[in-house]
Amino acid sequence: METREERIITKEQVAAAVAAAIPRLACVLPPDVRAGLEAAQAVEGHPRGRVVLDQLCENARIAENDRVPLCQDTGTVWVSLEIGPDVCVRGDVFADVDAAVARAYGEARLRKSVVRDALFDRTNTGDNTPAFCDLHPVDEPGAARLHVMLKGGGSDNASRVVMLPPGAGRAGVVAEVVRCVREKGANACPPLVVGVGVGATFDKVAGLAKRALMRPVDEPAADGRLAAFEDELLEAVNATGTGPGGLGGTQTALAVRVATAPCHIAALPVAINMGCSAMRRATVPLACRPAEPADAAVSRGTGSRGDAEMPCLGFAEQGAPARAHSMGSNSPLGCSTRTEVRVASAIPTTSGTTEALADSPRQPAVGDRPAAEGRLAAQDEGGAHA
Numbered sequence: 001m002e003t004r005e006e007r008i009i010t011k012e013q014v015a016a017a018v019a020a021a022i023p024r025l026a027c028v029l030p031p032d033v034r035a036g037l038e039a040a041q042a043v044e045g046h047p048r049g050r051v052v053l054d055q056l057c058e059n060a061r062i063a064e065n066d067r068v069p070l071c072q073d074t075g076t077v078w079v080s081l082e083i084g085p086d087v088c089v090r091g092d093v094f095a096d097v098d099a100a101v102a103r104a105y106g107e108a109r110l111r112k113s114v115v116r117d118a119l120f121d122r123t124n125t126g127d128n129t130p131a132f133c134d135l136h137p138v139d140e141p142g143a144a145r146l147h148v149m150l151k152g153g154g155s156d157n158a159s160r161v162v163m164l165p166p167g168a169g170r171a172g173v174v175a176e177v178v179r180c181v182r183e184k185g186a187n188a189c190p191p192l193v194v195g196v197g198v199g200a201t202f203d204k205v206a207g208l209a210k211r212a213l214m215r216p217v218d219e220p221a222a223d224g225r226l227a228a229f230e231d232e233l234l235e236a237v238n239a240t241g242t243g244p245g246g247l248g249g250t251q252t253a254l255a256v257r258v259a260t261a262p263c264h265i266a267a268l269p270v271a272i273n274m275g276c277s278a279m280r281r282a283t284v285p286l287a288c289r290p291a292e293p294a295d296a297a298v299s300r301g302t303g304s305r306g307d308a309e310m311p312c313l314g315f316a317e318q319g320a321p322a323r324a325h326s327m328g329s330n331s332p333l334g335c336s337t338r339t340e341v342r343v344a345s346a347i348p349t350t351s352g353t354t355e356a357l358a359d360s361p362r363q364p365a366v367g368d369r370p371a372a373e374g375r376l377a378a379q380d381e382g383g384a385h386a
Helices: 009-029 031-043 046-065 095-109 152-157 168-190 200-210 226-236 292-298
Strands: 005-009 077-083 089-091 115-117 121-124 130-137 145-151 160-164 190-198 253-263 268-275 280-283 338-340
Touching: 005 009, 009 077, 009 095, 009 130, 009 145, 009 280, 031 046, 031 253, 077 089, 095 160, 095 190, 152 168, 152 268, 160 200, 168 190, 168 226, 190 200, 200 253, 200 268, 226 253
Parallel strands: 005 089, 077 130, 130 338, 190 253
Antiparallel strands: 077 145, 115 121, 145 280, 160 268, 190 268
């Protein structure tokens, strides 16, 4: 039997990448999003829409130059690790992420926005933890990428999951996306980046939509059918007239990004995840190290190393789909926020703005005020920004 060299990603690498990404994401708009805003600014014909776009572009410039947050809502932290079939992680690869998040939010003086429990204890955790993490195997040898997103409350509150009947088809998906934008898009700080998931199951389709947001605004889908469908959706969304800031105009969205997957014959799951005009996300490549003999033994279940009794979570042995695996719990009620996620290969395997943030010097602390405070034309009700 052919032996494939295994490689290792460590929890220390993941935590370091998260800690480095957070201060930059909070203050520096990804280049593709900033270019998208500038392109929208050039073509928007509505006077109020133009004013909003002018202010958003100025806000991005001030935030980057002064190292202040793009938005007062610096979000919850979503972390997704993509690994190829020859890449292993030992035990809980996200074990140090919460400490990295707490340190980054404290040092950069970013707003903490996480409560201990959604229903029974809405006390602020005080350090913006826990982060929400998932592990995503991909059929790409050597792949090791970390996706990091700071997701605000306004954009998530404008999102939804709908289980359509199969007969609704393509037209039903378009109608649902347009309905969501009409009803909630103005509260998500447009111009939007709209992530749409179609397929999988009730619990997985929302992940499809969120992962779709990682593909850059200026990167069309590789599949021609998908690219055409995204163009159709973008045209329909912009025809709503919601406009920048929800104040009217033609540039309601910069892009619509769609990810599809298989599903049950009786179902058509659809998820819509709004991304706001401050679409703060990045993809960080991680450098694998060759597995030592003891690591390889652990990954095959034939040995252990020191006090690390948990097996290496590798997916190369049989070439079979990964099994669901709990990644620990930080909830006071014992509910895990870390789960292994595996869905269809239709999810983009290259996505986001790739920056070697883990190798960047520590960013200077930033003030706890948003850039150009008070200058934006529209604010969400209750101050929940995307």
